[in-house]
Amino acid sequence: MKKIKIGIPRAFLYYRYGVLWKSFFEKLGLNVVLSPETNREILNLGINNTIDECCLSYKIYIGHAIYLSEKCDYILVSRVCDYGKKDKVCTRLNGTYDNLKYIIPKEMIIDFNIDHTNHKYQIFEFFKIGLKFSKNPIKIIYSYFYANKKQKNYDINKHKEENNKLLKKNKKILILSHFYNIKDKFISNYIIDYLEKNNVTPILSNNLNKKLAAEFSEYFSNTLYWKYSKEMIGSLYYYKHQIDGIIFISTYPCGIDSLVNNLAILKNSEIPILTLVIDENITDLSLETKLESFIDIINGGQNE
Amino acid sequence: MNKIISFPHLGKYYIPIKYIVENITKYKVLIPPENNKETIELGSRYSPEDICMPFKYNLGNYIQALNSGADILIQGGGGCRYGYFAELQEGILKSLGYKFDFINLIKNNHISVIKMYKISKKLNKKLNIFLYAYYLIQGILIIIFMDKLDDYLRKNMGYEKEKNSFKIKEEKMHQEFSKEKLGIIKIIKIYKKYYKEYRSIELEEKTRIKILLIGELYSLMDLNSSNNLERSLIQEGIEIIRYTNLTYLLIKKRFMKKMLLFKGRKYLKYALGADGTESVVHALEHAKKGVDGIIHIKSFSCVPEINAMPVLNQISEDYNVPILYLSFDGENNISNIDTKIEAFNDMIFNKKNK
Numbered sequence: 073m074k075k076i077k078i079g080i081p082r083a084f085l086y087y088r089y090g091v092l093w094k095s096f097f098e099k100l101g102l103n104v105v106l107s108p109e110t111n112r113e114i115l116n117l118g119i120n121n122t123i124d125e126c127c128l129s130y131k132i133y134i135g136h137a138i139y140l141s142e143k144c145d146y147i148l149v150s151r152v153c154d155y156g157k158k159d160k161v162c163t164r165l166n167g168t169y170d171n172l173k174y175i176i177p178k179e180m181i182i183d184f185n186i187d188h189t190n191h192k193y194q195i196f197e198f199f200k201i202g203l204k205f206s207k208n209p210i211k212i213i214y215s216y217f218y219a220n221k222k223q224k225n226y227d228i229n230k231h232k233e234e235n236n237k238l239l240k241k242n243k244k245i246l247i248l249s250h251f252y253n254i255k256d257k258f259i260s261n262y263i264i265d266y267l268e269k270n271n272v273t274p275i276l277s278n279n280l281n282k283k284l285a286a287e288f289s290e291y292f293s294n295t296l297y298w299k300y301s302k303e304m305i306g307s308l309y310y311y312k313h314q315i316d317g318i319i320f321i322s323t324y325p326c327g328i329d330s331l332v333n334n335l336a337i338l339k340n341s342e343i344p345i346l347t348l349v350i351d352e353n354i355t356d357l358s359l360e361t362k363l364e365s366f367i368d369i370i371n372g373g374q375n376e
Numbered sequence: 377m378n379k380i381i382s383f384p385h386l387g388k389y390y391i392p393i394k395y396i397v398e399n400i401t402k403y404k405v406l407i408p409p410e411n412n413k414e415t416i417e418l419g420s421r422y423s424p425e426d427i428c429m430p431f432k433y434n435l436g437n438y439i440q441a442l443n444s445g446a447d448i449l450i451q452g453g454g455g456c457r458y459g460y461f462a463e464l465q466e467g468i469l470k471s472l473g474y475k476f477d478f479i480n481l482i483k484n485n486h487i488s489v490i491k492m493y494k495i496s497k498k499l500n501k502k503l504n505i506f507l508y509a510y511y512l513i514q515g516i517l518i519i520i521f522m523d524k525l526d527d528y529l530r531k532n533m534g535y536e537k538e539k540n541s542f543k544i545k546e547e548k549m550h551q552e553f554s555k556e557k558l559g560i561i562k563i564i565k566i567y568k569k570y571y572k573e574y575r576s577i578e579l580e581e582k583t584r585i586k587i588l589l590i591g592e593l594y595s596l597m598d599l600n601s602s603n604n605l606e607r608s609l610i611q612e613g614i615e616i617i618r619y620t621n622l623t624y625l626l627i628k629k630r631f632m633k634k635m636l637l638f639k640g641r642k643y644l645k646y647a648l649g650a651d652g653t654e655s656v657v658h659a660l661e662h663a664k665k666g667v668d669g670i671i672h673i674k675s676f677s678c679v680p681e682i683n684a685m686p687v688l689n690q691i692s693e694d695y696n697v698p699i700l701y702l703s704f705d706g707e708n709n710i711s712n713i714d715t716k717i718e719a720f721n722d723m724i725f726n727k728k729n730k
Binding site: 151183 | 424425426427428456457459460461462463464467468471480482483484485643644645646647648649650652676677679680682683684685686687689690703
């Protein structure tokens with residue numbers, strides 16, 4: 073029998089739950105199809121099928137989903153509402169399912185919904201999805217715990233890797249952005265590469281242990297209620313004394329970043345900060361100019 | 377030393393809010409000038425680039441209030457990212473060199489009555505829980521009655537025989553509600569009086585053209601921020617249906633969340649966040665009833681409303697209802713939007729007269 077193909081868009085929550093999803097479905101005996109790294113073609117698919125006021129990250133996500141819709145039997149669409157009263161997410165993620173069902177056929181969508189205030193927890197969602205592909209509940213539960221463990225190990229390794237970077241002697245710049253922006257090659261690859269080429273170590277904010285980061289965000293503000301922003305801003309306070317500069321990357325127009333980043337800039341005026349807003353028309357050249365002058369500031373003219 | 381309290385504008389709601397604040401805290405209240413061009417210019421000069429319009433207006437209100445001598449500022453909006461405005465606004469104003477106290481009534485993204493009591497207790501030692509509840513109830517009554525009268529006005533103002541008769545009555549009503557001390561019985565009396573007066577206004581009998589206004593709350597409730605869109609539609613002789621008002625947001629919404637999702641189950645599986653779900657469900661309800669057109673307004677980059685737009689498109693297609701999307705960022709050239717509205721109106725009138 074031919075294996076069922078399930079597609080996972082390589083955007084947004086893939087970068088948070090990717091290992092978990094992938095190993096869960098593979099353990100259940102499905103064929104997991106990943107969309108390729110973001111490129112112009114995928115981005116254009118997204119731009120053409122969304123309202124132009126949407127943020128770039130969302131356009132990329134839609135692009136990936138449409139790209140996969142021709143190649144798979146099912147597509148995993150993730151919708152997140154909140155992780156509890158004080159841990160909300162961007163409202164953009166509340167509507168992914170209801171917006172996508174008008175773009176790709178509804179029958180293809182498998183929806184993954186986390187909504188703690190309405191008692192929709194991760195484990196039950198996996199069980200529900202698992203029942204679609206397997207009749208053996210023990211197998212589903214086993215696959216979930218197996219996959220969960222794998223994801224945890226992956227996260228721990230990443231955390232260690234990041235902390236090892238701190239031991240390096242050269243200048244360090246913290247790259248502060250949401251996980252889906254940092255890991256997306258289209259958005260951040262050029263920036264990270266450029267820093268490495270110029271002998272500066274980029275520290276990535278998304279690899280820090282998530283609980284630790286959320287705790288550190290208390291130094292910033294105790295009323296912040298977006299989970300992903302908490303993790304992002306927590307890493308600023310975790311690394312604060314070990315870095316020489318910060319680069320904020322945000323996609324245009326990001327509602328949350330416009331508040332949180334600007335407040336962070338106000339509160340941390342002693343550290344050099346560069347804000348890069350990425351939109352669909354950004355060119356490498358314009359980024360290069362900004363990065364070059366920023367590195368000059370960090371080095372304080374020591375090179376000359 | 378007498379301190380002065382101020383708060384940002386939201387349409388005409390400064391009347392009940394002022395009433396509550398003044399009576400609970402016993403401080404003097406300063407109302408900043410109504411939202412106008414200067415407000416938005418001041419606001420956008422100091423706000424971040426891609427923030428939405430309510431933030432800019434709020435900041436403009438604050439600056440104008442501080443310039444005329446306010447010492448304490450209040451922020452109390454909740455919802456999507458509105459709940460986090462307060463901290464950044466405080467930071468920006470402090471960095472501009474103003475000295476003031478900032479009161480944030482938001483807890484977990486919603487206005488908290490208990491937090492409000494604790495704060496007002498600090499400001500006014502004589503306050504007790506009964507007095508607090510007494511004035512709060514009065515304020516809420518004013519809000520409810522103002523909204524009820526407003527609903528009638530929106531429906532019928534376009535068909536008045538004598539021009540401006542509604543407008544004159546409305547202004548008088550606002551004046552009566554903005555007295556210092558009213559009492560529950562007085563408030564009900566005022567409402568009854570204007571209930572009768574509104575209905576005594578003679579109306580023309582014509583076939584009515586109905587337009588449903590949905591969208592983001594600030595641009596809906598604060599008429600100045602949307603270039604008086606609502607009133608200019610009314611002047612064309614259109615009946616406006618609008619659900620979003622403070623009564624709805626503060627009281628009704630709590631009981632309707634599950635119902636809304638059930639009503640819109642054909643188009644929505646999950647809530648869209650903030651008022652997105654409401655927009656969709658109300659559009660659906662009225663599309664079924666046969667409304668002549670829908671206008672969806674929001675401030676630029678309002679995420680919940682953008683979530684609602686693809687769904688609204690589908691509804692408009694299924695029920696054959698024309699829909700117009702407008703987004704305001706405070707710096708629009710007015711003629712651009714005017715042209716859109718004119719074309720939309722023409723289309724609706726032509727369709728109706730066929």
